Amino acid sequence: MIYFYEDIVIGEPIVFGSHTFTAEEIKAFARRFDPQPFHLDEAAAQRSHFGKLCASGWHTMAVWMRMMVDYRQRKAAEIAAGGEPVPTLGPSPGFRDLRWLKPVYVGDTITYSSTVIDKRLSNSRAGWGLISVQTVGLNQGGETVVSVVSTAFAERRPA
Amino acid sequence: MIYFYEDIVIGEPIVFGSHTFTAEEIKAFARRFDPQPFHLDEAAAQRSHFGKLCASGWHTMAVWMRMMVDYRQRKAAEIAAGGEPVPTLGPSPGFRDLRWLKPVYVGDTITYSSTVIDKRLSNSRAGWGLISVQTVGLNQGGETVVSVVSTAFAERRPA
Numbered sequence: 001m002i003y004f005y006e007d008i009v010i011g012e013p014i015v016f017g018s019h020t021f022t023a024e025e026i027k028a029f030a031r032r033f034d035p036q037p038f039h040l041d042e043a044a045a046q047r048s049h050f051g052k053l054c055a056s057g058w059h060t061m062a063v064w065m066r067m068m069v070d071y072r073q074r075k076a077a078e079i080a081a082g083g084e085p086v087p088t089l090g091p092s093p094g095f096r097d098l099r100w101l102k103p104v105y106v107g108d109t110i111t112y113s114s115t116v117i118d119k120r121l122s123n124s125r126a127g128w129g130l131i132s133v134q135t136v137g138l139n140q141g142g143e144t145v146v147s148v149v150s151t152a153f154a155e156r157r158p159a
Numbered sequence: 160m161i162y163f164y165e166d167i168v169i170g171e172p173i174v175f176g177s178h179t180f181t182a183e184e185i186k187a188f189a190r191r192f193d194p195q196p197f198h199l200d201e202a203a204a205q206r207s208h209f210g211k212l213c214a215s216g217w218h219t220m221a222v223w224m225r226m227m228v229d230y231r232q233r234k235a236a237e238i239a240a241g242g243e244p245v246p247t248l249g250p251s252p253g254f255r256d257l258r259w260l261k262p263v264y265v266g267d268t269i270t271y272s273s274t275v276i277d278k279r280l281s282n283s284r285a286g287w288g289l290i291s292v293q294t295v296g297l298n299q300g301g302e303t304v305v306s307v308v309s310t311a312f313a314e315r316r317p318a
Binding site: 063095 | 225
């Protein structure tokens with residue numbers, strides 16, 4: 001995910017890391033951005049269709065974003081330390097097909113990974129390619145809890 | 160957005176409200192979930208392709224989520240106060256075609272609205288319909304900064 005366009009390999013998963021969701025952070029995120037009872041309160045969650053306290057879907061995506069940014073910054077530092085030019089990842093125009101497939105409950109550990117599923121040169125921006133990336137979050141039981149396809153610009157290797 | 164399936168009208172926008180993004184909250188969200196330089200630091204943002212400090216795209220979506228939840232809770236309270244049955248909005252299976260079209264800079268005021276663009280009865284869940292909703296955020300200049308299509312379950316009116 002931090003490569004020049006030419007070096008990006010389709011179909012090779014990158015694992016960003018794992019995160020265990022605590023009740024405290026689930027509630028803190030929900031208080032600020034998604035104050036629905038099943039994200040805020042154990043008893044209310046028990047009465048809901050979820051059955052137990054679970055994280056806001058937006059929270060599960062924000063944690064992925066954080067892991068990906070950390071990963072890219074680590075990689076960029078490694079590349080710079082090796083004296084190589086550091087590729088820039090451009091802004092993301094957005095994403096498609098975000099699916100929250102299973103609830104993320106308190107204590108669940110989600111492992112996030114991304115796989116480039118397509119790449120092509122950009123028609124609108126010289127010097128850039130466009131990549132399609134499939135990202136998934138899996139719980140400790142191996143079930144996919146969230147899945148999303150995103151697109152991003154990737155810089156071409158300087159001539 | 161808080162109606163029984165039968166009462167949901169296609170093509171009628173609901174305005175949730177407006178939010179002005181401050182430098183403090185942009186940086187606070189970025190520190191936690193999207194620590195890229197152009198979301199954290201004015202000088203670094205000036206050197207980036209954005210030119211100025213701007214909000215994480217995830218932040219612009221989380222603010223929308225908060226406004227929508229507040230709106231639904233206000234409406235539910237009004238309906239309950241009128242002695243009417245309160246419809247349940249089911250979990251969202253996800254969304255598609257999220258586009259971050261323009262940056263959201265410090266001081267920008269974004270107005271969020273949603274329009275139901277399609278509805279049908281659910282095949283998998285008796286007693287529920289499925290609605291497609293187009294949500295947009297517009298800045299003070301009337302430009303669309305974010306656009307997303309989501310799907311949600313809506314309860315049918317009790318017989």
